[in-house]
Amino acid sequence: MSFWFWHGLRKGVQSTRYPARAENTPGVSPGRPVNTDFSSAEEARRAAAICPTDAIIAHGKSTYINHGKCVHCQLCLRSLPSPMNWEPGYEWTRLPSNRAESLPLPSAFAKSMHIMVVDAGDCGACLRELKQLNNPLYNMHRLGFFLTATPRAADLLLVVGPVSENMRGPLLKTWEAMPTSRKVMAVGACAISGGVFGKSFMCACGVSSVLPVDFEVPGNPPPPLAILHGLLVVAGRKSVGPVQESPKGDTAPWR
Amino acid sequence: MAASSSPIAGDSTVVMIDLIAALEERFGSEIAKGLANSGFVITISLSRPQVLPALCKFLFWERGCQFGGIIAEEQSTLWEMHYAFLMADLGWINVELSVPLETTTLPSIVKDVHAADWHEREIEDLFGIRFENHPRLGDFVLHDQIWHEGIDPMRKGFSASRPQLERKEDLEWQPLLVVEDPGSFAMPVGPVYEGGIGESLHFLLETVGEDVIRAVPRLFYNYRAVEKVAEGRTLGNALLLAERFAATSAFAHSLAFCLAVEKIAAVDVPPRAMALRVLLAELERLRHHAGAITAICDSTALSVSSAQASIIEENLLRASCAFTGHRYLFGLNTPGGLSCDFGSVQCKALLVAVDKAESDLRILEKRLRLSSSFLDRLEDVGVVTGESARDLNLVGPIGRASAQHCDLRKACPYSGYGRYAFEAPSETEGDGYARLRVLFSEAAQSAILIHQVLESLKEGPVRAFFEVSHAGAALGWVEAPRGAALHWLRVNENGVVERYRAITPSFNNWLGFHVAAEDFAFQDFPIILATFGLSATECDR
Numbered sequence: 001m002s003f004w005f006w007h008g009l010r011k012g013v014q015s016t017r018y019p020a021r022a023e024n025t026p027g028v029s030p031g032r033p034v035n036t037d038f039s040s041a042e043e044a045r046r047a048a049a050i051c052p053t054d055a056i057i058a059h060g061k062s063t064y065i066n067h068g069k070c071v072h073c074q075l076c077l078r079s080l081p082s083p084m085n086w087e088p089g090y091e092w093t094r095l096p097s098n099r100a101e102s103l104p105l106p107s108a109f110a111k112s113m114h115i116m117v118v119d120a121g122d123c124g125a126c127l128r129e130l131k132q133l134n135n136p137l138y139n140m141h142r143l144g145f146f147l148t149a150t151p152r153a154a155d156l157l158l159v160v161g162p163v164s165e166n167m168r169g170p171l172l173k174t175w176e177a178m179p180t181s182r183k184v185m186a187v188g189a190c191a192i193s194g195g196v197f198g199k200s201f202m203c204a205c206g207v208s209s210v211l212p213v214d215f216e217v218p219g220n221p222p223p224p225l226a227i228l229h230g231l232l233v234v235a236g237r238k239s240v241g242p243v244q245e246s247p248k249g250d251t252a253p254w255r
Numbered sequence: 256m257a258a259s260s261s262p263i264a265g266d267s268t269v270v271m272i273d274l275i276a277a278l279e280e281r282f283g284s285e286i287a288k289g290l291a292n293s294g295f296v297i298t299i300s301l302s303r304p305q306v307l308p309a310l311c312k313f314l315f316w317e318r319g320c321q322f323g324g325i326i327a328e329e330q331s332t333l334w335e336m337h338y339a340f341l342m343a344d345l346g347w348i349n350v351e352l353s354v355p356l357e358t359t360t361l362p363s364i365v366k367d368v369h370a371a372d373w374h375e376r377e378i379e380d381l382f383g384i385r386f387e388n389h390p391r392l393g394d395f396v397l398h399d400q401i402w403h404e405g406i407d408p409m410r411k412g413f414s415a416s417r418p419q420l421e422r423k424e425d426l427e428w429q430p431l432l433v434v435e436d437p438g439s440f441a442m443p444v445g446p447v448y449e450g451g452i453g454e455s456l457h458f459l460l461e462t463v464g465e466d467v468i469r470a471v472p473r474l475f476y477n478y479r480a481v482e483k484v485a486e487g488r489t490l491g492n493a494l495l496l497a498e499r500f501a502a503t504s505a506f507a508h509s510l511a512f513c514l515a516v517e518k519i520a521a522v523d524v525p526p527r528a529m530a531l532r533v534l535l536a537e538l539e540r541l542r543h544h545a546g547a548i549t550a551i552c553d554s555t556a557l558s559v560s561s562a563q564a565s566i567i568e569e570n571l572l573r574a575s576c577a578f579t580g581h582r583y584l585f586g587l588n589t590p591g592g593l594s595c596d597f598g599s600v601q602c603k604a605l606l607v608a609v610d611k612a613e614s615d616l617r618i619l620e621k622r623l624r625l626s627s628s629f630l631d632r633l634e635d636v637g638v639v640t641g642e643s644a645r646d647l648n649l650v651g652p653i654g655r656a657s658a659q660h661c662d663l664r665k666a667c668p669y670s671g672y673g674r675y676a677f678e679a680p681s682e683t684e685g686d687g688y689a690r691l692r693v694l695f696s697e698a699a700q701s702a703i704l705i706h707q708v709l710e711s712l713k714e715g716p717v718r719a720f721f722e723v724s725h726a727g728a729a730l731g732w733v734e735a736p737r738g739a740a741l742h743w744l745r746v747n748e749n750g751v752v753e754r755y756r757a758i759t760p761s762f763n764n765w766l767g768f769h770v771a772a773e774d775f776a777f778q779d780f781p782i783i784l785a786t787f788g789l790s791a792t793e794c795d796r
Contacts, residue, residue, distance in 0.1 A: 027573030125502030
């Protein structure tokens with residue numbers, strides 16, 4: 001069975017150079033809609049009206065997008081006469097609306113961070129993308145990020161899914177069992193805002209209604225590189241993405 | 256095993272006449288036969304509930320029908336129960352039972368059709384209808400240690416947005432029966448587990464040391480009440496739910512939903528959209544199977560193979576994204592067709608990626624077949640006999656690895672599958688290795704289908720625009736990557752969803768998991784789990 005050894009060697013190093021260099025292979029990220037200036041207020045209103053999760057807000061001729069709600073249905077790209085602008089990229093990690101500044105883990109964790117993943121009602125996409133981080137193309141181990149079997153040894157609680165009622169208890173127990181230097185990261189639109197599931201008797205509308213969240217990675221699902229960027233932010237090796245400009249006079253909780 | 260299904264295979268009229276004659280002879284005035292509608296070829300209405308078990312037994316065992324599922328609907332004054340059966344060479348049969356809304360008990364069909372076990376448990380838990388003589392009711396979807404008895408969330412009177420105030424304290428779950436013997440113990444696993452990335456589900460492994468006697472799965476940690484929150488939503492909004500409750504087979508489920516809508520509105524989908532839907536569904540199957548193969552390689556700790564398989568999966572994800580704009584094919588299906596079209600340059604690029612994946616998988620399979628330590632861990636592990644598979648109605652690659660041949664793409668073709676030449680591979684051993692082989696052969700067939708679609712692709716529109724302007728209900732079905740999926744949809748005249756029911760392959764197959772997980776060595780547990788390749792979230796909805 002030595003052929004496995006040779007087979008592996010022959011394939012060479014396939015890992016991405018990210019974060020040292022940007023990764024631009026087609027298909028690593030679906031991109032996302034961004035704030036757009038339209039030629040008329042009517043067009044902006046139309047863009048806001050088409051969004052099924054109210055992620056787009058029209059303000060004059062401009063639209064603003066809350067990525068925490070965007071479920072990537074692409075209606076604002078395909079079903080509008082004048083579509084929203086779409087940006088490539090994946091460095092999307094941001095702070096929750098109640099956090100003013102980024103508080104990463106102490107520098108001792110920068111190159112050795114242990115991650116506890118909890119599926120709190122996820123549809124499987126975010127988990128699948130997390131699994132990809134372990135494959136040779138992303139290989140998060142090279143950056144010192146490890147999955148751990150026990151919350152006692154975990155530094156970061158990574159939660160996916162909108163928090164289903166049946167998972168609320170296990171999620172809280174996991175959090176309580178972690179040492180208090182812990183950070184919580186909500187991954188995916190469902191974990192941030194409840195996504196398409198909304199608030200119901202079975203869904204808690206996101207992790208922040210149950211636990212204090214430190215970082216958010218928007219996307220539905222966020223591609224592996226977006227999650228990797230999030231991990232780098234928690235480890236203090238990358239900074240959070242630029243804060244999106246919010247519409248003036250809008251008092252609704254933004255971000 | 257089942258008796259042979261029909262005297263002359265292949266002719267639906269003959270099968271239908273034969274079935275009607277047999278029904279007439281056996282049940283006479285007890286039943287009324289209705290015309291084809293809502294996606295069913297025939298509706299059999301029962302005069303009284305007591306006939307139900309005998310009729311279901313007749314269809315399942317004597318006529319060799321496959322059991323589809325039970326759909327319960329609360330109408331204004333009636334309970335309407337639909338029991339869906341699939342008859343070879345004919346199509347879906349609807350056994351319909353209407354009883355007054357005051358009815359609290361119905362006869363159970365579990366004694367004859369074991370596959371209906373979880374369907375009845377779910378209906379009891381969510382609607383509050385009891386099934387007489389069902390061996391085990393209660394504590395299923397709504398976990399008893401959290402929820403009080405008497406909450407029936409799927410009833411029309413229950414508001415989905417109402418916050419649950421009467422939540423019980425979160426206590427430890429104890430099953431009714433555990434092994435009691437000196438030295439024996441029960442080991443709980445989950446719902447947060449695996450030391451890695453696993454879906455939320457709980458197992459109780461009952462063991463006397465090295466050997467595990469039983470593995471009892473406990474599901475529905477991911478229950479998000481998709482069927483309930485879909486009620487009252489517009490079709491476009493409900494489609495988002497159908498697409499996103501199980502993302503690893505998002506395209507298949509959204510397709511089944513759209514097929515149901517198109518049946519209600521009696522709209523014809525343009526031929527190009529039908530062909531592209533086949534292409535995308537097969538792309539999803541190919542990617543899903545690459546992922547399932549990765550999981551199997553991973554479970555045996557043969558790391559080079561699992562690394563290579565995961566590269567294939569990631570490359571297919573990237574190809575999907577470059578082709579459609581989404582790695583998991585979200586946002587493509589829309590009632591009436593597809594939301595976007597693809598140019599010939601894009602199609603060529605996709606074909607290159609698919610061919611690469613197909614040849615990589617072939618190389619991987621060849622190497623795995625030569626790895627004796629890998630095969631030792633899969634062969635004779637987690638065996639499901641053909642008899643059990645038929646009894647419990649296992650679907651998809653798992654069923655086909657145990658000599659069940661049903662594949663909806665062939666049994667009742669949808670979206671123009673009938674036009675393509677492909678095989679539905681099956682094996683007879685029913686062990687982990689057979690399931691792996693089925694995955695490999697199906698992935699190869701998907702690549703063949705993608706080729707055929709692109710070779711015969713004609714220009715034209717990809718979407719028929721329409722509004723649903725009348726009330727109606729219909730069944731949409733697809734062969735999802737994990738097996739047969741049924742989506743039942745009822746809308747009112749404004750195009751608002753009144754009832755949505757998704758019967759998923761994982762829900763069907765989790766019922767049969769315990770058969771494979773009986774009397775096995777402890778270290779085989781991850782392998783049995785991986786070769787089943789089931790999704791908890793697809794089951795939970």
